[in-house]
Amino acid sequence: MPVDLHLHSTCSDGTDSPETVVALAAAQGLTAIALTDHDTLAGIDDAAAAASSAGIGFIAGVELSLQWDLGGMHLLVYHLGQAPGPLQDRLAGLQDGRSGRNQLIVERLVALGWPITSDEVVEESGGGVVGRPHIAAVLVRMGAADSISDAFDRWLAQGRPAYVSRPRLTPAEAIILARRSGAVPVLAHPHTIGVSADEYRTAFRNLAELGLAGIEAYYSEYPEELRLHLADIATGLGLIATGGSDYHGTYKPGLSVGTGHGDLRVPDEVVDAIGAVARPEELRQ
Numbered sequence: 321m322p323v324d325l326h327l328h329s330t331c332s333d334g335t336d337s338p339e340t341v342v343a344l345a346a347a348q349g350l351t352a353i354a355l356t357d358h359d360t361l362a363g364i365d366d367a368a369a370a371a372s373s374a375g376i377g378f379i380a381g382v383e384l385s386l387q388w389d390l391g392g393m394h395l396l397v398y399h400l401g402q403a404p405g406p407l408q409d410r411l412a413g414l415q416d417g418r419s420g421r422n423q424l425i426v427e428r429l430v431a432l433g434w435p436i437t438s439d440e441v442v443e444e445s446g447g448g449v450v451g452r453p454h455i456a457a458v459l460v461r462m463g464a465a466d467s468i469s470d471a472f473d474r475w476l477a478q479g480r481p482a483y484v485s486r487p488r489l490t491p492a493e494a495i496i497l498a499r500r501s502g503a504v505p506v507l508a509h510p511h512t513i514g515v516s517a518d519e520y521r522t523a524f525r526n527l528a529e530l531g532l533a534g535i536e537a538y539y540s541e542y543p544e545e546l547r548l549h550l551a552d553i554a555t556g557l558g559l560i561a562t563g564g565s566d567y568h569g570t571y572k573p574g575l576s577v578g579t580g581h582g583d584l585r586v587p588d589e590v591v592d593a594i595g596a597v598a599r600p601e602e603l604r605q
């Protein structure tokens with residue numbers, strides 16, 4: 321039975337609560353999920369309780385954006401406990417970095433003639449970690465863009481007029497902190513890192529030397545051949561081929577929990593493979 325190890329909730333930039341995300345997973349017949357909100361573990365307790373009631377497996381996760389000049393490198397970190405730890409202790413700082421960045425984006429948009437306020441953005445976020453999709457949603461409402469993705473294309477994406485970066489961990493910092501926390505670092509959606517397909521193997525090997533444990537091969541946006549190709553490279557390097565939909569509710573229209581655009585199927589063996597790499601709390605340094 322399939323699983324989905326890349327899901328966002330209202331605790332970051334998804335539009336469904338953790339409980340609703342679990343209910344959608346259960347309705348799809350998934351046997352396990354991971355909640356992977358950006359920079360926060362706030363949804364983990366509610367999602368774990370809901371998953372337990374629904375009788376499906378649950379992995380606590382988080383997604384981090386890393387400092388990487390060639391493109392967007394995101395890291396999924398699985399089995400990250402909520403107790404203080406080397407990586408857990410950095411999450412609050414990453415959230416603070418977002419607040420300053422978001423304020424600067426708002427100021428740029430005002431200067432560009434779109435009278436958006438931080439209060440509106442925070443209200444759109446519903447109180448969780450605020451991300452650019454929330455700003456995008458406000459821009460759509462005020463007529464500055466036709467859709468969330470149009471708001472990124474016009475204003476918010478890297479290189480566009482209201483883009484502002486934020487403090488991020490480097491790949492080495494994040495991977496090492498994740499491992500020291502007993503957790504399992506996996507490279508998310510590798511197409512965004514900005515290397516050509518024939519450089520994937522080298523890029524993954526360099527990250528594996530830092531302690532990377534897996535590659536997100538089974539991703540919604542990929543044709544089946546690319547999923548299998550990435551899985552093949554991953555296993556050839558001794559890495560786990562993981563996968564997930566990157567479901568965000570209405571902020572990423574057209575995606576469903578479990579099935580992505582309809583053709584995604586993440587094999588459940590991945591769950592045990594990830595679990596075998598996680599180190600229980602008592603064994604951590």
Ligand code: AMP
Nearest residue numbers: 333358450451452453468469472473477
């Ligand atoms: P942030 O972490 O606040 O910088 O926002 C990053 C999030 O914005 C990503 O995780 C995606 O959910 C979303 N995102 C990034 N680029 C785009 C895009 N071009 N279209 C739609 N959503 C995007």
Ligand code: ZN
Nearest residue numbers: 328333358568
């Ligand atoms: Zn997101």
Ligand code: FE
Nearest residue numbers: 383394508509
């Ligand atoms: Fe991502």
Ligand code: FE
Nearest residue numbers: 326328383566
């Ligand atoms: Fe994501």
